[in-house]
Amino acid sequence: MKKPIALLVAAMAAVLSAQVQAEEEQPQQQAPVRASEYQPSADAPEVVIRPGKEATYYEYRVNGELKEIRVKPKVGPVYYLVPADGGGFIRQDGSQLVVPKWILFQW
Numbered sequence: 001m002k003k004p005i006a007l008l009v010a011a012m013a014a015v016l017s018a019q020v021q022a023e024e025e026q027p028q029q030q031a032p033v034r035a036s037e038y039q040p041s042a043d044a045p046e047v048v049i050r051p052g053k054e055a056t057y058y059e060y061r062v063n064g065e066l067k068e069i070r071v072k073p074k075v076g077p078v079y080y081l082v083p084a085d086g087g088g089f090i091r092q093d094g095s096q097l098v099v100p101k102w103i104l105f106q107w
Contacts, residue, residue, distance in 0.1 A: 067097055
């Protein structure tokens with residue numbers, strides 16, 4: 001009678017020690033950053049969104065300099081306005097900025 005109880009206790013101890021080791025091996029996660037505490041890096045692009053009647057305009061600035069304007073019309077495809085050398089803007093179908101762009105949510 002004592003042998004089955006001893007085996008049961010030994011098995012439970014082995015399972016618990018394996019579980020404790022698994023918990024210790026998991027990497028510690030950092031606390032999430034609140035939006036009010038977020039400080040973007042100085043070289044990251046700044047995006048200003050300006051809604052309009054016929055389209056929404058996304059102004060991309062790097063170090064305060066306007067790099068491009070993304071135009072998303074209510075009807076039609078998205079296009080970009082890029083500053084030209086002599087002044088004004090040139091219309092392009094694709095973005096020329098080389099920065100990380102991810103879509104996290106879209107509906």
